[in-house]
Amino acid sequence: MADDMAKSRVTGRPRSETSRGAILDATFRHLVERGYDALAMEAVAKAAGTGKTTIYRWWRSRAELAVDAFFHATEAELGFPATGSAKGDFRAQILELAALLRGERGRALAAMLGGARNDPELARALGEKWLEPRRQWGFQRMNRAKAEGELRPHVEPETALSLLYGPLYAPLLFGGEVPLASAVEAYLNLASIGIFADGSA
Amino acid sequence: MADDMAKSRVTGRPRSETSRGAILDATFRHLVERGYDALAMEAVAKAAGTGKTTIYRWWRSRAELAVDAFFHATEAELGFPATGSAKGDFRAQILELAALLRGERGRALAAMLGGARNDPELARALGEKWLEPRRQWGFQRMNRAKAEGELRPHVEPETALSLLYGPLYAPLLFGGEVPLASAVEAYLNLASIGIFADGSA
């Protein structure tokens, strides 16, 4: 998002990639270690060895910075699997997601998800960069599944998705940990019964 | 929580119920209108016509105050239904909960749930006063259902509960609205198939 504005300048000193990296790294570290609320721009600037100006020049807000830092650390690490069946694809994707959320990046994402409730801009940024792509993929995969007869009759994609992903995210709201792989498998089994034509655990 | 300390003092000027009410009301209003992050003690004190001291005398932190204010406005409004079947009980309870969350009190709770991610004390307070009682009831009801053969074989209560409640809460994380009653019914139907022995929608 921030990079978009770098499009066409021709003259003047070019943006320092060193600073950019240092800022994103420092932001990510603070996010993981102290959470979103305690993410102080001044602390980031000091840790990154830059001036606050440089941060504000390239990121409009703490929210954008945090989201950018998260993706800087996470980028392209989450694929969208293709196992052959919708049930297998979702299971694989959700288990992979659970694993990621349980790690360092999970703490960062959780911190931001919390902040998002009180920071509309963060909510927007997160929705756009994280949630939406996943939702897109989910919808398409689920629609394809429906078309190919993999779903039980009368199952709406939206409903199915909320059942598959809700139990994974919800614990983050209460300060809880992301469920372990075994727990994820357990609820996926239960959910699959209602969703997939071949729902047998 | 704050009231606990009022137990048995005999001497000195008694606590002003007027101030207590004004503070809780002002807190709730700010919570609903501006969210938890923007809930400034100074603003609450001014709105309530009290001093900050009086707030800090009775509530140890913003977190406790917010939670107390929420319950002051919500108190005893949520019963735990008894329809005759576990499936009916959970359906009724969850629909009632969804209705509450969609209203003003829902905005307050959502604001706090967001704050909880970045404020361990708020997470603790919320867990203790909101989540835990509900979890208690849920566990007991689910265990009873299991004992009475209302669950499908091999269904763990914990798993079932996460499947029933997760899709309800999760949208709050992304700044989304609580699902409408129809959407709640839809996912409950799907979830019930995997959980309850008589899961037919």
Next chain:
Amino acid sequence: MADDMAKSRVTGRPRSETSRGAILDATFRHLVERGYDALAMEAVAKAAGTGKTTIYRWWRSRAELAVDAFFHATEAELGFPATGSAKGDFRAQILELAALLRGERGRALAAMLGGARNDPELARALGEKWLEPRRQWGFQRMNRAKAEGELRPHVEPETALSLLYGPLYAPLLFGGEVPLASAVEAYLNLASIGIFADGSA
């Protein structure tokens, strides 16, 4: 001053002399140990084991309380000497005063004298109870001396008094110590030359 109001009550619980003493003692201790600015009513009440109400009932202000406490501890300790000559009387009185000011009571008085600059009421109270009686005596003694020809010609009593007492008090303004007896004697000798007919040191 405060006691004046105790004149004629007849009914109700009588004033507690225990509290009165405890309050005055605690006030004096605080005055000596921490100074006038740091003389907190709340600390005095706690140290005296009384309520703040009791203090405010009997003393209108911190200033009155402090002055009262000072005289409670000092009372009637300063006589007005009569050596036979004006020069001898003043010398004796000033040396006695210097000795007092160098002790514990001096620290209390010094603390109040400082506070007086910023607390008109304290200035008034101090002036009335401390300064004025001394000035009275000084004027009278000096006038008598003049009448009896003990002063050099054209010496105004007011001028003479300021010369005798000024060098004693002035150091208090700058946080300094009251001059030692030898220093006092030295300046008195010098001053006497200009003031008294028999001014020879």
Next chain:
Amino acid sequence: MADDMAKSRVTGRPRSETSRGAILDATFRHLVERGYDALAMEAVAKAAGTGKTTIYRWWRSRAELAVDAFFHATEAELGFPATGSAKGDFRAQILELAALLRGERGRALAAMLGGARNDPELARALGEKWLEPRRQWGFQRMNRAKAEGELRPHVEPETALSLLYGPLYAPLLFGGEVPLASAVEAYLNLASIGIFADGSA
């Protein structure tokens, strides 16, 4: 004192002289109008149109600020005269000082002198910036006078100085006004008799 630190910084936004002046002026006004005790940093900040941070950045305490404000308003206004004789020099200097103390700056100084009794840091600051330079000059001038035979025999400079300046400052302790020029002349005449070889009024 605050300025000392401004010595050699090269980087960053330079200190705002506008703010500095506004703060010192506002401080001086409050000092004159309300005294040292009532000199609230917040009020100064508001009156000066600055943030409190800016004050605390440049002055370590209320005491330093007050002293600085006083000198900002007074600076270099007090010379050390040279009339030819020690007696003349001191007379001139003391009369000039009395005139200053009777004005607005005198009220400010008096307020601070009072505060100094209860604020060791203020006492230190005042001593260092006001009292000490004057004492220095006094000592040197008096020592020279002694060397040049202008003093009566056996007159110690320290004693002489306390006799000359004490009567000027002492009234400030009791909330009184600085003596008028005529009163100052009167006591100087008396004091001179004991001090100076040519002490004849």
Next chain:
DNA sequence: GACTAAACGAGACGGTACGTCATGTCTTGGG
């Protein structure tokens, strides 16, 4: 090689809110 122009670090700026402290007043129950 000088010139132009933007990014850079540093850090001061006016603010807002923090949680604490003491003020002087009030409101109880008990002596």
Next chain:
DNA sequence: CCCAAGACATGACGTACCGTCTCGTTTAGTC
């Protein structure tokens, strides 16, 4: 009617960050 206890509204304290601003200093590219 006094007393202790202590809650009350008020207002200043000194601190931490906010997001903006103003410096002098790089660091390119173009003339």
